[in-house]
Amino acid sequence: MEALLDIPLDLDEAALMAAAHVPPDSEDAQDFRQLVATARQVGRPKAVYRECRVEVAGPETVRLEGVPFTSRALRVQLEAAERVFAFIATCGREMETAAPPAGDFLAGFWWDTIQAALLGCAGRYLAEHLSGRYGLAHTATLSPGAGDAAVWPIRQQRELFRLLGEGSARIGVALADSFLMLPRKSVSGVHFPSGADCAACRLCHRVDCPSRRAPFDPALWEASAGPAG
Template sequence: MERILQIPFSLNLEEAKSKLRAVDWQQIQNLLEVANPLIYAQAVYEVSYIYEKLEDAVIIDGVCFNSQVLRKNLENVGRVFPYVVTIGAGLEQRVGECKDLLEQYYLDQIGNIALTKARKHLEEHLCATFAIDRLSYMSPGSLQDWPIEEQKPLFSVLKGAEELIGVRLNENLIMIPRKSVSGIFFPTDVTFLSCQLCQREKCEGRKAPYNEALARQYKLQG
């Protein structure tokens, strides 16, 4: 059964400064005061178990996920946590109504910061609740090895995502509201980041440099 988590939330100027490049910080403070009441952070997750491990796929709760990277990451794992996190549609609607392009950009970036913070809150909740030292995650669409089409099986495990927190997939498998993220958390001894296996050069969301040696370990390089 899916578990819902209401995430208490507020962004401050120091958090924004660590992520944003801005000249007028008073403007950012004013926009934070606009954004914070519009952010409604929630998560839904499942405590799931691996039924079977195939060569390049895993069966989780009876659902097949095709990815050799995910399969390798779950080699010594029996329990995982599929999840969806969202900050709701309020800030997204405000961005759409905004006529000032710079304000629009800043509000959108504030939404990205908020979403990252909300996912981190879920990670900390899972670690505390299930006595786990460290978690990593993978998300459909973050790697060619695990394309966005894998959103379908993920949402089939999290059947209540739309009813519980209002997140659904559109015809292009994009989550609505757009300020939402999904994936699978799994216990790990060494932190894994999909960015380490991604060769895309220009990416604002990059969290780690490409690691060619690691890519070879995952058999993504010859």
């Protein structure tokens, strides 16, 4: 298990303002820039990962380092993989200490946008780290609860956190009873060698998602998450 605790911040202020619908010459822009400056001071995005041996344990089950996961999508995606990288990435708890007051909904929305960007920094850094260290040409990710509910049930977050042991505590991420993570701008899952992009998006029916990174793939869904044959 390895923790990445010193991840550089790469915040593009203009892109963030565009994402938050703040015109650069508006009165709001000054307040927004101040939040970005605060995030640059306090933000500490982090990630933790563990290299895992993969064993196929049934038509819908794989074991990662002996920990069983039941998801046909995961089983299909990992068919040819000998090893994967279980991970958690986060914007970092430090952002909670500098969050705008709870009643300031607009600033809260802006802060959310900035925290998502910090999580993006952690995710990209982790992918580049894995690629450099392990010589992976291209990886895709799959996360419990991402995409259609049946793809990889969110309750298997529990097994994923078990697999990563004390890793979640090292980067300050907790798992709530609802299986959501705290801080909320955190993501967990597995990186695995793949020639295709984002497995979750390819297995997700949602039509209006602004964050979609790959088109829905009906053939993959049928093989991975449709009714068992």
